[in-house]
Amino acid sequence: MLGVAVLGNALIGLREGLEAALVVSILVAFLVRTGRRSVLPKVWLGVGIAVAVSIGVTLALALAEQALTFEAQEAFGGGLSIIAVGFVTWMIFWMRRAARSISAELRGRLEDAIQMGSTAVIVMAALAVGREGLETAFFFFAAAQAAGQTSQPLIGFLIGIALAIVLAYLIYKGAVQLNMGRFFTITGALLIFVAAGILGYGLHDLQEAAILPGLNTLAFDVSNAIPPDSWYGTLLKGIFNFSPQTTVLQAVAWVVYVAVVLTLFLLPQRSARSSGAATTTTTAS
Template identity: 50%
Template sequence: MLTLAAGASAPSVATQLVGSGLIGLREGLETGIVVMILVAFLVKSDRRDALKWVWLGVAAAVAMVAIIFVAIHFGTSTVTGLAAELISGLASLVAVVIVTAMILWMRKAAASISGHLRAGLSKALAVGPFAVASMAFFAVGREGVETALLLVGYAENTAGSIWPLVGLLLGIAVAAALTVALYFGAVRINFAAFFRYTGVFLVVVAAGILAYGVRALQIAGWLPGGSNLAFDVSAHFDTSTWYGTVLQGIFNFRPDPTVLQVVAWAVYLVVVLTLFLRPLPAKPGPERAPLPEPSNIPAS
């Protein structure tokens, strides 16, 4: 994944950039909002002296995520044959489980995350610098691990291309710029709509990663039905077309899926989208508000 695949066409490069860029934008903005809430609370509480501990925790979390990403990529790129299929399949399934749990958790937690973060940081300030840094570390690290796993699973089908990583970094850079603009009130975002639509996108991406993992485990002999194809449209599916690169590059679509792949993909989509899109139970009080913008974050 860290070298450009030979013969990568312009459409496939664009698709890889867009797909991983959207992942980076969504996860980066989610992480940026967490950091923004912590920083805004400290500034408005006149505790700027604790900002350095927040940034230390953030830096440690970023380093941890980079190590996890490199370790997983190294593990999946240094083996070949059936062992490589087995590792890729298992890594994809783990990524789907963790990403799904985080998407569904964020659906419920978005309405009250600001209050929880401020309450937690208030307690951490009373304990000391290490507690402040630890809170920032875990708050950012949780989002970062999700991003690392999602990108590894997403990029498994890119045959060594560097472009998913480039797209991710570009998405994160845009998210960082948006976070700064949000903090200073330069832009406004409907957080509820943003996380809803990007959440649906991530669920569809995760479904493709699940199908990829199922096929890898079938090739490795861990799952049955590797020769039972649901359909085969290889003769009519041109990967060089725009729709071919989009379907294959973003959603892990292949023209000859097995029956088990199709069943896993369809069941996952139906179940997870139903859970994700169902209305949240109404709760009285301000906790039902969407993620706050900086101007709406109270000092205490």
């Protein structure tokens, strides 16, 4: 069931990786088309710093958790899961709102940074990519915790990142045309369900840490109908972090989160009529 178990994390890697890759492609394309290739090494240095910081944050979270007692680990993991859900929820709505203007905004910020000097360019590139990297670090850590002691989340995440890089490169080269508005709408809707599962897992951790009540108050127990080790149990766990034994708090939080966030996300934007669909051969163009 490896192919199923990695899907949720592959989606995280694809979505977050493509956002970061498109940011880089916007900056690179702007410099190439304005004849300032000499600035490219500074941009790549900033991107490298952002990637290194993101990896460092992920490793720091893992090491910090290992040094804790069981209850402290549950509290730590549960709190980070809820923070990660907050990050990804904000990111989904931000990208939905800013997708049409992000290219012009990044080009303007890079132009200003060039006028200020090399250090400003490095810092600007690091911050532009670093935001995506930190969001990814928190969300991936939370998703990996929910999946348990297995390498499959990392495999899925790396697959998603690789696909994002390839896709962004093809878009940059004009080999692929992608309706970015539709892409981010579909992946955003799917990520809402993934985030709902992470939220439920985080609340369960806090219940096990005795921070929240109701650990033994179950909304349902379908372990006999959906065994965790069955192919369909693995499917639901791998994609949505579904647990056959779900507490009332988990169930209520899942339903409320999906109902509210998905409804708001799918509501048409007020500027949609005048702006039209966000179709791009590359956001970098």
